[in-house]
Amino acid sequence: MDAYQALLDGPNEIVHLDQSFIDTIYEETVKWEDEYAAENEWFARVVESQRGFKDNMSVWPEYRLPIGTMGR
16 A cells, blocks of 8 residues: 555556546457457457456456455
């Protein structure tokens, strides 16, 4: 938390983006990935792998211990 506080105290601008903007960027990114993957077999394999990993990680919160409980 000290590092985050240093960011807040420093000459940094923290920008909070509207969720609708984030959703639009995500949708456009997926569309671009799909179009590029249709032209590039290697890229298609990478995107498929990344999306599979992301899907597998969706259950991570079920296994994650609360912060600070390890080693006690």
